[in-house]
Amino acid sequence: MRSKLIHKSLIVIAAILFLFIVFASFRFVSNVPNPNPKDFTHTSLIYRALKQAKSLEVECEQQYQLTAVVINWKRLSSVQLAVQRYLNATHFRRIIVWNNNPTINLTHKQILPQNQSFDLIRIINSKKNLKDEAKYRACAEAETLACFYVDDDWDISHYMNTLIASFRSDPNVLHSVTNYVTYYNNMLWTFMDSRIELHVGFSWIGCGSVFLREHARRHLQLLEVNLENNSDLFAFSDLFFSIWLNDIPSQMVVNLLSLPATVNETNVSFSSTSNFYSSQHKSSVLAIRKLEAALRLNQPTMNITFPRKQNRRFSYCTKSPSPKDDFTFYSNVLPIDIEHIPFDIKVDSDRGTYRYVPNGPNYTHFIEYNTLKAVDNDEKHVGDHLDL
Template sequence: MLNAKQNSTNVPNKSMSGNARYNYGHYINIGFSDFEFVQSKKREIELEQKYDLSAVLLHWQRSASVVKAVNYLLESNLFKEIIIWNNNPNINLGKTIFEKNNHSLDSIRIINSKENLKDEAKYRACAQAKTIACFYSDDDWDTSFPLKSLIADFRTDPYVLHSVTDPYTFYTNLMWTYFDNEINLHTGFSWIGCGSIFLREYAQRHLQYLQIYLKDHRNLIYLSDVFFSIWLNDIPSQFNMNIRHLPASSTDASFSSILKFLQYQHESSILAIRILEDNLRQNQSNDTNHIGFSRRKNRHFPYCIKSSNPKDEFIFYTNILRIDTERIPFNISKDFEQGTRHNLPTESKLSFFSSHTTLKAVDDDLKTCWRSGRNVRQGEFFAIDFLYIQTNLSFSLTIGHTWELQKNVDMNLSFDGLWWITYRALKGITIKSQNSTSNEQLHVIVFNSTQFNAGFHSFRFIAFNASRVSPLGEFQVCDIKIITKSPITTL
């Protein structure tokens, strides 16, 4: 007989049983207990309270854009405070520019800098936050639409950097990863300006790193974003999204347009990995003032590609990547330019990814589908994170792959994405076929957890796992829609 403790696993790509199928209607399938539900809900609330957030914005010349960004942040009601660091010493920024806003301005804190610190200012602002984590975005990006998803994702795995980027940059960042198991090197690059969340202690530590490791390269401190993600020595968790500019952001020059920016970026990219690699290769210093780089991975989850839907209701994600990042060879003596613009994706490599990326599963368009691009391998999965534990949820999943393949995957449910139980019954699951506009057959699967077996009415994560080697083709997910969901509940 199954129970949660005997048949749980910390990643969704392991089978709960060697024989799990959809046709298990006659099996006894015990789900989560009431105690496990209550404890998981308490844990969810504790994480929300512990990881309260401060929002950080930089101001230079685009005052109208900053006002627009602040309005979005205030309307979201997701932040304990909003810190605006004014990098322009010629402007004394005050709250008067926000007075047309209908929200209280009490949560806004403005820091007027005596000099333009460029990128470094982001980390100085976060270091002064009242909360233990910060949300940051540049003043020219609209980050309103993935906010809830990004925050929910961060709270499940708070010890890694979480960020948002576009498909081209996401693919590039896959190429800009570094692994060397001999020295515990496992890092990757991510810009943070399109929306990101990280711990305040990481910002504080980064400021120390800059003073220690760039004391002979003061001109590169201004580009400290290039160093930040690399020096965390942990692959960032990145959302693959269609990012968009704020309407008021088109005026005034950006930081990246300054003279020698590309040259400085190139130098910084090389120096960042060289400093990290050298530090990890050396024995740790006994000097108590020495601040070394972390050698251990802090992430709780395997690296995945993720996209949230336009309504910011859920996250679709998969561990099937177009590049096996851990198998990219790296030798510092000859691969030091791996994370520079000398190593950008070719159109041939990028084409399939762009056409069939995870965004295509959540774009409300049945003509477009996320595709894995090859036969599914054992241990691979696609999954949905509904952002918080939900009860009596109903949603539909439209797939383009064969029904034979779908019958050969395990359907696993979880409260936290770490411990999973396989749902073996057909109760609450209905399937119908329909033709797409391209005359390809699609299968629409409706999941109504109200009708699921006892113990399965509540969950946050659902994963579809290829637990066996299958020659049955590739995964294709064309649409996901929430039909009904429960309101957020408190205990």
């Protein structure tokens, strides 16, 4: 049954890709400049890539088994829902619950009813709130080679399968999801310099992400070495993680849905804490400065080095899952030519901050015409040059 579904999904993807190329070749909005011919890939190459992806997914399903990471702070009901969701799914070999709340000692009985087995669940009670760092600490403890993470307030039911499938097609890069506004913003926060092998992009991981355990472990080592005098920024680990991978994350554009909040539970957000935004800005600037300097000097620091080589299998693309989470729509036409964005560390070190946000006609065009709207089942978008 599973193989039939995979085969059906691949056929659908192939058909969509073919139709998209036809549409993209002949039907452009008048105010959009003509695309570079290199943006379009011959359909035979697409079918070949799909065949390779199918074979690789089967191999990666066995090799890269998943551990689901759940972080508890003060929303125990959300943790209970997340654990139940992962137990009901077939994707996860283990579940690690990291308790960031040192005022309680979290137990299995608090998470699951007594009639359910706790065999798959490991609880780690932290002595203090590690904030973002906890995600990577938990993943570093995994028995599997890869980890799945999402913040406890997001509904992932409509993209969990395709996110995991995306990872299995190219497991050496970070895979994540976001909405189309943040996706475009992340494209702006791209840094390229071929002279020093810099090729990096930014992504948040909280809306849903899959990444390798070895990347989490290396990240923790890099934090220790590079933030020795800024240990307070460990709490902002997410701002360093994707940058220090020195690769472009594979991001899906999705419709983000929040889970309903529980009335009796209060949860003070991290962003409401003192000096949050100044520390966030400092972290974003420091992340690219540390990476650029290390690559330019080409000197390892205490045997912990930033990666120089890209290990991705496929070129950069934009993609979105179907509303039923049963296929993925791909486009190899990016909204921004990220490989030719000028970069000079002397003037661009703060480009990956909220001082630089999307605007202009290209941004407006992407908001109106993007991969998510091609598969959103909204009849209002029929005939918009993307909808199928």
